[in-house]
Amino acid sequence: xxEVQVLDPNYETVxxxxxxxxxxxxxxxxxxxxxxRTVGTLPYTLLEINWSGVPATYKGTTQTLTLQACVYDQNxxxxxxxxxxxxxxxx
Numbered sequence: 001x002x003e004v005q006v007l008d009p010n011y012e013t014v015x016x017x018x019x020x021x022x023x024x025x026x027x028x029x030x031x032x033x034x035x036x037r038t039v040g041t042l043p044y045t046l047l048e049i050n051w052s053g054v055p056a057t058y059k060g061t062t063q064t065l066t067l068q069a070c071v072y073d074q075n076x077x078x079x080x081x082x083x084x085x086x087x088x089x090x091x
Contacts, residue, residue: 001048001049001050001051002048002049002086002088003032003046003047003048003049004017004046004047004049004067004086005044005045005046005047006044006045006047006067006069007042007043007044008037008042008043008044008071008072009042010071010072011037011042011043012037012043012071012072012076013036013043013071013072013076013078014034014035014036014043014044014045015043015044015045015069015070015071016045016069016070016071016078017029017045017047017067017068017069017070018067018068018070019049019065019066019067019068020065020066020067020068020083022051022054022063022065024053024054024055024058025051025052025053025054025055026051026052026053027049027050027051027065028049028050028052029047029048029049030047030048030050031045031046031047032046032047032048033045033046034046049065049067049086051065051088054090058090059090059091060090060091061089061090062087062088062089062090063087063088063090064085064086064087064088065085065086065088066083066084066085066086067083067084067085067086068081068082068083068084069081069082069084070082
């Protein structure tokens, strides 16, 4: 498990975040907190990511999990998205 915070630098909306399905195992997202813009604070989403069911052969390796964060487009739909690879080390 790990936590990640995603911000909307345009001050428009709380980002929606999903995890692209990994090759092995299952990745799930749980929203821990979120907040709309306030003076001096960007809209944000704080998430817990859990990657379970990975094979034993992952021990001692580094793998990549891809998060996708979406914010408003010009029509206020969640269509402006960015994929962000996250490096995960399995100890």
